[in-house]
Amino acid sequence: MRRVALVQLASPADETREQRIERVEALLRANAGAELYVLPELWSAGYFSFDRYAELAETLDGPTVSMGRRLARELGAAIHLGSIVERGAEGALHNTAVLVDADGRIAQTYRKIHVFGYQSLESQLLTPGDSLSVVPGPLGPTAGTTCYDLRFPGLWQELSDRGAEAVVVPAAWPAARREHWRLLTQARAVEHQLWVLACNACGEQGEPSAPVRLGGTSRIVDPAGRVVAECGEDEQVLMADLDPGSVARVRAEFPVLADRLGAADYAALGSDPGAEAGAARAHGR
Numbered sequence: 540m541r542r543v544a545l546v547q548l549a550s551p552a553d554e555t556r557e558q559r560i561e562r563v564e565a566l567l568r569a570n571a572g573a574e575l576y577v578l579p580e581l582w583s584a585g586y587f588s589f590d591r592y593a594e595l596a597e598t599l600d601g602p603t604v605s606m607g608r609r610l611a612r613e614l615g616a617a618i619h620l621g622s623i624v625e626r627g628a629e630g631a632l633h634n635t636a637v638l639v640d641a642d643g644r645i646a647q648t649y650r651k652i653h654v655f656g657y658q659s660l661e662s663q664l665l666t667p668g669d670s671l672s673v674v675p676g677p678l679g680p681t682a683g684t685t686c687y688d689l690r691f692p693g694l695w696q697e698l699s700d701r702g703a704e705a706v707v708v709p710a711a712w713p714a715a716r717r718e719h720w721r722l723l724t725q726a727r728a729v730e731h732q733l734w735v736l737a738c739n740a741c742g743e744q745g746e747p748s749a750p751v752r753l754g755g756t757s758r759i760v761d762p763a764g765r766v767v768a769e770c771g772e773d774e775q776v777l778m779a780d781l782d783p784g785s786v787a788r789v790r791a792e793f794p795v796l797a798d799r800l801g802a803a804d805y806a807a808l809g810s811d812p813g814a815e816a817g818a819a820r821a822h823g824r
């Protein structure tokens with residue numbers, strides 16, 4: 540069994556980024572014992588702090604990642620730091636997820652590909668990423684996606700094709716669409732027969748006149764689509780002991796992945812002539 544912890548966090552407006560980083564460092568220390576910790580999307584800056592993204596942007600040796608690297612070494616655990624507003628070498632800002640290994644090395648970075656623009660300024664302020672990776676992890680080959688990426692099955696298909704057996708999903712998913720969060724985290728696990736480690740933010744953020752409530756409900760879904768553990772709506776450290784052999788067992792028992800065609804095979808399928816005739820009749824042609 541491998542112990543994994545989801546660290547569901549709030550980012551209240553009356554706390555500075557430095558205070559929050561210190562608080563989270565103490566929280567993880569008080570919950571030592573996991574092999575992998577997963578934190579939410581943009582927890583240190585606060586996802587809805589759009590007007591401060593430029594000011595709070597960090598490089599990979601900034602305060603959030605430096606804390607994570609130091610703490611990973613101290614705890615002897617990998618830490619998926621959720622994401623940071625990263626200032627890239629070329630000056631553009633990105634929503635970058637960072638995984639550090641138990642030796643405190645940066646093992647993976649992932650710049651969010653689908654930046655979000657619905658009741659969000661993220662897509663105006665941040666530049667989407669253009670690469671993916673799958674790296675070793677306690678539950679097998681592990682990939683990262685971020686929040687809104689959950690809605691794009693083509694991305695998940697690609698990660699699965701590249702060998703992912705676990706996908707980490709840091710998020711700042713609003714409570715208003717919690718049922719989509721529940722549905723999609725389970726659907727992706729079932730479709731690809733892999734672990735989904737989905738860590739959401741909680742609490743309220745944004746303009747005091749129009750605050751956004753984050754959905755919490757961070758969850759671990761197993762490769763058969765079962766919810767192994769789920770947080771409530773408040774801050775919480777959720778630990779679970781997971782069997783890394785589950786992926787192989789589920790895939791051997793119900794080998795659906797072997798029947799999956801490639802994207803090009805589906806695109807090459809012709810149209811059913813009978814259906815075309817029916818459509819022409821329906822349109823009076």
Ligand SMILES: O=C(O)CCC(=O)C(=O)O
Binds near residue numbers: 690
């Ligand atoms: O897709 C959604 O409903 C939420 C996405 C989101 O909040 C994000 O990507 O930060």
